[in-house]
Amino acid sequence: MFNQNTREMEDAILDMAYGREAIDGSNGFDLTLLPLLSKHLASDLPIETLERFEAILKAVLRQSLRGRVTGETARRVALFQKEIGLLFKYKSYAIKCASPLGYSIFLQNANQGFSFQRHVTHKTEVFHILDVQPGGYVFICNFKDWEGCYDKDSFASWLEGASDERYDCFRYVPQPGDVFTINELGIVHTVIGCTLEEFATVSTDMVDRLHDQNKGHEIPPHFTRDYVQGQLSKISFPQTSRMVNNCSPAAPQIEEIPAEEIRGGYLTPLARTAIIASRYHIEAGQASDLLLDEKNASSIYVAAGAGRVIVADETEVRRTTPPSVKVAAGDVLMIPAGIHYGFVNEDRAPLVLSEQRISLEVAFL
Incomplete structure (x- = not known):
């Protein structure tokens, strides 16, 4: 498919990225496509389009990095990743700065964050808190507890600041360096008002949104590459970390790492x-x-x-x-x-x- 000139190759990539053709990694994807992908992956694009370019990149890497590779190939891949940097995915509540292997940095707005969600297929996520804004928190409970206490209207009031014991008991205020691991199906979780690293088995969403407080919200106009790069440069990484295994404010299980x-x-x-x-x-x-x-x-x-x-x-x-x-x-x-x-x-x-x-x-x- 790609033994053609550069213009035809780029047209084929654009057809896949914009949904006109299916993404098929069996069609001769190799590292010669990296320069064509670079300018798109390093651009400001809607999440859906950016993630299709990312899917093409993953197909290229899946095909090209099977088995043992040479040092020259490894440095080519390393330099390509350095050139494009993290992929900037703009959401109404945060900017996700992602790598194709599942490492991300989230820059959340104050009092905003992920929807309250659970995984529907197996996915491991590790959240490493870098900074906590006033009012920031982590919420974790099992799905049975969620079903027993969740009411849409009262939960919306709680999110607006009303006190409610049913939800307060699963709200934990972290400190920089805290680590939370989500590796079981049915765990309801979110992070609100934090800057964090996420280490995940996949870099795209695979969740059931049980309460999506972000639905219908617009992406802030100041979310641009220059803004993100400025914010990333200000992050202070904690020198020590703790594993938090139980988020109950009454009896958190915390171990120094x-x-x-x-x-x-x-x-x-x-x-x-x-x-x-x-x-x-x-x-x-x-x-x-x-x-x-x-x-x-x-x-x-x-x-x-x-x-x-x-x-x-x-x-x-x-x-x-x-x-x-x-x-x-x-x-x-x-x-x-x-x-x-x-x-x-x-x-x-x-x-x-x-x-x-x-x-x-x-x-x-």
Whole structure:
């Protein structure tokens, strides 16, 4: 299908992205499509259109990253992800800054957030709270409790500030660094008025909205790329984290997540489920050991600092100076499975990175 000229290739991509043709990854998708996808993925688009371009990208990566890849291919993918950055998905209540592997940063408006929802197909989500605005909270309960207490009118009043014991008991006020894991069907949940990282098995919605307070609301006109990039640059990432297993304000189950010493600094294991989520802190002038995951691809977001990420195959890694990609705060990379990678801090401040590891088979369902 794509052994044609660039204009015909782009026309075919546009037909799929705008719904005129079905997205079919068996039609010869390969990495030569990345430059054509780049300008669209880095543009301000309606969510529906952007997610169709994202689906085409996933089909390209699914086809191209099967099995072991060369270091050259891995760096090509890493540099492509760095070039397009996170995908900006504008909603009425928040901006979702997403990577194709399921890592996202949500910038929620004050007193606004996700609908009250449950997963209808299996999806793991890990929420890592970065900042809490006044009035921000997390709400989690099981579906049986929801059915027993939910009334549309009283719930709407509660959302407007009325006190109601039926709902107050599931409302928890988090602090920066708190981690919440949703990995069972039937768990009703939301996050309101927070900035957070989300580590998820898929980057698109797969939910039953039980109460959608956002329905019919318009996207704020100031939601633009310049605005998002400015907001992302202001985020302060917490230095410590806690696992919150029970959101009941009366008896929350909270455990500190101990940091683990590694060469050059330390890592904080935020999740070890279907998703491996970690925060790395590499001291000034230091470097981590090289990492290798034979099964999972990695999405890496540079939260602070500057330096290099080594990206090398098993032959290249033997060199005195293995090949690498320069990074700075705000950059995001994708590392295919089976590739050696590590972090080198060339700044005077700590290099802080968030990582999600997940198999492509799960991420690109």
